Amino acid sequence: QVQLVESGGGLVQAGGSLRLSCAPSGRTSSSVAMGWFRQAPGKERELVAVISSSGGSTYNADSMKGRFTISRDNAKNTVYLQMNSLKPEDTAVYYCAADPLFAQLRLGMAAYWGQGTQVTVSS
Numbered sequence: 314q315v316q317l318v319e320s321g322g323g324l325v326q327a328g329g330s331l332r333l334s335c336a337p338s339g340r341t342s343s344s345v346a347m348g349w350f351r352q353a354p355g356k357e358r359e360l361v362a363v364i365s366s367s368g369g370s371t372y373n374a375d376s377m378k379g380r381f382t383i384s385r386d387n388a389k390n391t392v393y394l395q396m397n398s399l400k401p402e403d404t405a406v407y408y409c410a411a412d413p414l415f416a417q418l419r420l421g422m423a424a425y426w427g428q429g430t431q432v433t434v435s436s
Contacts, residue, residue, distance in 0.1 A: 372415075
């Protein structure tokens with residue numbers, strides 16, 4: 314069983330930056346692909362970015378390319394989402410997810426989900 318714990322959310326002004334962290338427990342992160350998803354009020358959950366277990370492959374949603382970067386430090390058993398140039402429309406609950414298969418995670422079918430962390434971007 315894997316439990317995912319997110320941190321780093323909060324309130325930031327438009328144009329600012331935040332870095333989210335996700336640390337899985339019960340299993341080392343290096344054995345699973347990991348990703349970030351988000352869900353804004355009244356909207357469906359959408360994929361933000363995914364990274365393979367080794368960190369050698371990543372996938373970013375087109376709408377966030379160039380602003381959001383996913384990375385992982387397997388030595389620290391942690392995955393990060395660096396978010397720059399934040400916009401009010403980035404306001405959402407951000408969820409960390411994990412799955413043994415990178416392809417599954419890209420399709421949004423994660424085996425494990427975190428509780429989510431709120432990100433609010435003020436204009």
